[in-house]
Amino acid sequence: MFVCEMITTRALVERNPRTLRMVRFAGSESPRSIQLYGVDPDTVGRAVKMIVEEDLADHIDLNFGCPVPKVTKRGGGSALPYKRNLLRRILRAAVANAGPLPVTMKMRKGIDEDHLTYLDAGRIAVEEGVAAIALHARTARQHYGGVADWDAIARLKEAVPEVPVLGNGDIWSADDALRMVAATGCDGVVVGRGCLGRPWLFKDLANAFDGSPERARPTLGEVAAVMARHAEGLTDCFDLERYAVTDFRKHVGWYLKGFTVGSELRRALGTAETLDGLRESLARLEHDQPWPPNTDTPRGKSGERSKVYLPDGWLDDQWDCDVSQDAESDISGG
Template identity: 60%
Template sequence: MTALDSRPATRENTLRIGSYSADTPVVLAPMAGITNVAFRRLCRTYGAGYYVCEMITTRALVERHPQTMHMISFDADEHPRSLQLYGVDPETMGKAVRMIVEENLADHVDMNFGCPVPKVTRKGGGAALPYKRRLFAEIVRAAVAEAAPAGIPVTVKFRIGIDDDHTTFLDAGRIAEEEGAAAVALHARTAAQRYSGQADWTAIAALKSAVRTIPVLGNGDIFSATDALRMVEETGCDGVVVGRGCLGRPWLFRDLQEAFAGRPVPAGPTLGEVSAVLHRHASLLAEHLGPEKGLRDLRKHMAWYLRGFPIGSELRRSFAMVSGIGELEDLIAQLDPTAPFPQDAEGPRGRQGSAGRVALPEGWLDDPEDSTVPHAAEMDHSGG
């Protein structure tokens, strides 16, 4: 074990967001198509923390889109119920949070200003929006105004900025703090980087120095418990947000809990143990989405679960096309349950892509004080 691995447990490991606290300072990042109630339930069996559902667009919520309403599903014992909202209009954001309060839909609201997807930034949403400081402040203010009387904390997630020439994270952190946010989270990349290259953890340290009264959470390149401890040590952040690192590895939350408590991190699971987790995930998805749709949804997880294990290409293809629980069980029976967890399963996983120019509305960079609501920016998209 390294010095980081043997870090002693302390009261500082508790992460408080509003009136809620978690003994492990870890947040599951909302990921579109991933962090539904089935995946969250699976992750929650491994450790304490905050587990945020898939991102919900404010307009779809206010208009009660059937698919959106189904996405707001929580287990009876899930607490706090954390929901992430994406919005570009202060009025719609206020209506959405008011609806959450009045209908008791969630206990904690997170706000997404980190999405780097071109179809979003092209309309001024996501990671493009914090550049408009007044509009950003108005959106956060609207959410807090509706949530605070009910004791619902509002947290805000954003990126370093649009690109290296247009950084926004320090202003965004100060504004969120001033407007009453309960915590802020920084994905330490610019929108231009998307998910490529390396996260700049020095930005997390800078944000921690700039934001003094609320927790600062760090996000980016946490693929192991050692990564999480190192981020906290190097930046002074109050907790970590884990996204791609837990894809096909829900037991990462067990590793994080043990590491933050100062205990040794368990060895990686054997293929037999991974198969059991995979089967459990399939059962939960079938329960949430129905057997047919649930098993189709599971397909995208297969490569993540089986990464690095000695499995033939034909068998891998069969897993990627699985359509039923019985078929999955037959495929699992063909695996070697004693195969140890492979070294090359460690490290980055999920989407990475390449850096590129950020698509923005015409004239977007002309006036950062312009509070005009972006036109037609609210749409379905992946989080950031």
């Protein structure tokens, strides 16, 4: 499945040029999945209808899991399932306009431990015709800190036996995925931070679920080749080499995690401005250096938040359906 980054429904229906570029898929990419963020049922419905009528994707995923302040302070992402009736209206609008396309949703356990919503949200999703549910087993307040509560995935699976439940959280290796499925009974897994700098993790997952013990253990030279391919792919995506290479810089540390690389060379890779410059630095790596041990560990964002930013009075009434006029941003990405 090929998934674009999170798309704001308002930006899509208003045909924001940047958003339209973000939902563009290559001819070889199939099935295509668009991940939508929205807080207004009417706008979500219009966005889904547009996707169907213009054949923009084969699958629609609704994001109720994003914990970042710019999303939650508008009542979106992981804040939204607290408003049960609003969640129901959004899901109903999406499913009603999706035609033959499956609609799925991703969510978190809730806003915090005092405001857990995932079991209610799961039942609402089933009642409104959602095809599958993914649960990141953390609250919004936890952000990406602490340990994912895999027991919550098991409880959700028991609560919604009618649809597949996908588990998310703390899958750093294919063997972690096998342990999650065994521990929770979930039907599959969703990988987030675990694949940063390790796109071959998905091949490991396929092997693991097929019963094969084979796991990718690339040398530093093989990793360097993937890094170059990644940066080149970004150039094709962004149509501007310098922007693509700059965007790639944040991936350098993830790709090189555990390998022995000097600070000067790391700095050169992390400040490259052109593909040629990046390739020259990659060529200086010790290509026969083997895959380092003990690298199946957390990567990417971490740490809890002291609070979740919410609209004023958001927690006063869990059944309220009011949506403020500025709730939907017209800027995609998240």
